[in-house]
Amino acid sequence: MAQVVATRSIQGSMLSPNGRSLSTRSDKFLKPASFAVKVLGNKAKRSGRVSLKSRRVVDTSVRSSSCVETQVVPVSPENMPNKFSDTSVGMWSKPTVRRKTKIVCTVGPSTNTREMIWKLAEAAMNVARMNMSHGDHASHKKVIDLVKEYNAQSKDNAIAIMLDTKRGVSTPTCASVNYDDFVNDVEAGDMLLVDGGMMSFMVKSKTKDSVKCEVVDGGELKSRRHLNAEEKVQRYLQPLDWEDIKFGVENKVDFYAVSIVKDAQVVQELKNYLKGCGVDIHVIVKFESADSIPNLHSIITASDGAMVARDDLGAKLPIEEVPILQGKIINLCRSMGKAVIVATNMLESMIVHPTPTRAEVSDIAIAVREGADAVMLSGETAHGKFPLKAAGVMHTVALRTEATITTSSEMPANLGQAFKNHLSEMFAYHATMMSNTLGISTVVFTKTGFMAILLSHYRPSGTIYAFTNEKKIQQRLALYQGVCPIYMEFSGDAEETFANALATLLSRRFVVVGKGEEIVIVQSGSQPIWRSQSTHNIQVRKMQPRV
Numbered sequence: 001m002a003q004v005v006a007t008r009s010i011q012g013s014m015l016s017p018n019g020r021s022l023s024t025r026s027d028k029f030l031k032p033a034s035f036a037v038k039v040l041g042n043k044a045k046r047s048g049r050v051s052l053k054s055r056r057v058v059d060t061s062v063r064s065s066s067c068v069e070t071q072v073v074p075v076s077p078e079n080m081p082n083k084f085s086d087t088s089v090g091m092w093s094k095p096t097v098r099r100k101t102k103i104v105c106t107v108g109p110s111t112n113t114r115e116m117i118w119k120l121a122e123a124a125m126n127v128a129r130m131n132m133s134h135g136d137h138a139s140h141k142k143v144i145d146l147v148k149e150y151n152a153q154s155k156d157n158a159i160a161i162m163l164d165t166k167r168g169v170s171t172p173t174c175a176s177v178n179y180d181d182f183v184n185d186v187e188a189g190d191m192l193l194v195d196g197g198m199m200s201f202m203v204k205s206k207t208k209d210s211v212k213c214e215v216v217d218g219g220e221l222k223s224r225r226h227l228n229a230e231e232k233v234q235r236y237l238q239p240l241d242w243e244d245i246k247f248g249v250e251n252k253v254d255f256y257a258v259s260i261v262k263d264a265q266v267v268q269e270l271k272n273y274l275k276g277c278g279v280d281i282h283v284i285v286k287f288e289s290a291d292s293i294p295n296l297h298s299i300i301t302a303s304d305g306a307m308v309a310r311d312d313l314g315a316k317l318p319i320e321e322v323p324i325l326q327g328k329i330i331n332l333c334r335s336m337g338k339a340v341i342v343a344t345n346m347l348e349s350m351i352v353h354p355t356p357t358r359a360e361v362s363d364i365a366i367a368v369r370e371g372a373d374a375v376m377l378s379g380e381t382a383h384g385k386f387p388l389k390a391a392g393v394m395h396t397v398a399l400r401t402e403a404t405i406t407t408s409s410e411m412p413a414n415l416g417q418a419f420k421n422h423l424s425e426m427f428a429y430h431a432t433m434m435s436n437t438l439g440i441s442t443v444v445f446t447k448t449g450f451m452a453i454l455l456s457h458y459r460p461s462g463t464i465y466a467f468t469n470e471k472k473i474q475q476r477l478a479l480y481q482g483v484c485p486i487y488m489e490f491s492g493d494a495e496e497t498f499a500n501a502l503a504t505l506l507s508r509r510f511v512v513v514g515k516g517e518e519i520v521i522v523q524s525g526s527q528p529i530w531r532s533q534s535t536h537n538i539q540v541r542k543m544q545p546r547v
């Protein structure tokens, strides 16, 4: 194991909380008048008093002409109106009570109990991520088992399980680095960045098994910090990664997030291995090094999705490149029909504070607007003080942002290129057009998840209710934007299955449309169900309660 030895004492300590007064925070969020405005009770109306704390910003447009005091509340499923009356958001932008952008929560010491996993799952979590850089296989197995237990008990919700195969750094008095070639890969003059630049060291000299550094920007070096050595460290799948991968196979996880993928060959190697094991685990590549950027297209083609790993990316490239690459990777993934996750620092301040910074809120909104399938919480839920609040904020911000997105501005120009001339592609496109024009949701039946994923990439304005007879597919679909995966046995008769699906939507309160309202039904995909009775088709049906 290599070591990093600091040659002068570490300066200061990690930034302490920035002194923001928590008590001056209001727990009410302001929103535009047209959006879920609640009128205050009679008492406030009679008294004509407005209780506003100092420095509150009041959007006067929320007040009616009769001077009724209004209280503007955060977006939540309970208070969303069924129909969206604000035409300013675009005629195709229908309300969705169900959040479309999915939330990946890293599970760690703050959340690895049954109680917290249940709460996170009920609050906002769609994907539980385990970072293999931290903890051991036993502790990760416990979390996996808890998520599986939740999935088995929950009738209407499924949480996907993602293993992040990365390895990190540990520290006694001088830092140990669990990357064997570290000493060979760095040279005098290189900058080593801790946690993406929170601290930095300049390499001065090295011996056979240690690297001597001078502290440039100091701080408190805690255990399991992250070390980047500019572009010197180019790591392929290491033996330790394979241990993690085998662990994932044994525990039947849904996704791997694979670190430091330089080219498509690494992904292919992993995919071949998984095929050999006879398991169906999807591979998400983490874009976190400059080397991988020239190969974006081929790497994404080989994989099932991508993660914009902004921490490492920002450490290895000029930091101002990160938002540009984020947009580029999102667009590319969407146009290629692949999942895309935006990760790291999204609500970083909530690791220690109960409320986010405005910049963090904007960051989530930008990722949602750019069309990410999912946004990710790392330290916020792994070891933060307010994991449930952080998940709640992410949910609220995503939901609010989604309500302002017009579908017309959303579709990447080259969407469809990956499936050119594919009949399913055509069906996904036209089903989306119908769903958007009518402002209604879509129902799709899928054995493999393919058609639901395809539809998701067109981003129809309504929810995609994906019925599947495979629990594994239900879990996988939890990652995809706009997809609400529902497990249901399929009958041999298509009509009976349609009726069961529509009844399920109503009776289990999945739908926000009322009885008698319409829904688009899509029957297509790589393995169409009920091929003998019908081929591909799109129907518009009324939601009718079963007699």
Ligand SMILES: Nc1ncnc2c1ncn2[C@@H]1O[C@H](COP(=O)(O)OP(=O)(O)OP(=O)(O)O)[C@@H](O)[C@H]1O
Pocket (backbone or CB within 6 Å): 106, 107, 108, 109, 131, 133, 134, 135, 136, 166, 168, 224, 225, 226, 311, 312, 378, 379, 380, 382, 383
């Ligand atoms: N299973 C775990 N056990 C202990 N601590 C954990 C665990 N998972 C996460 N953490 C803590 O939460 C922090 C944030 O998690 P995160 O997944 O972002 O890891 P990271 O090493 O900081 O970065 P990266 O995401 O690039 O791997 C970690 O640095 C670690 O301190």
Ligand SMILES: CC(=O)C(=O)O
Pocket (backbone or CB within 6 Å): 166, 286, 288, 308, 309, 310, 311, 312, 313, 343, 344
């Ligand atoms: C998630 C991750 O690994 C990163 O941001 O670097």
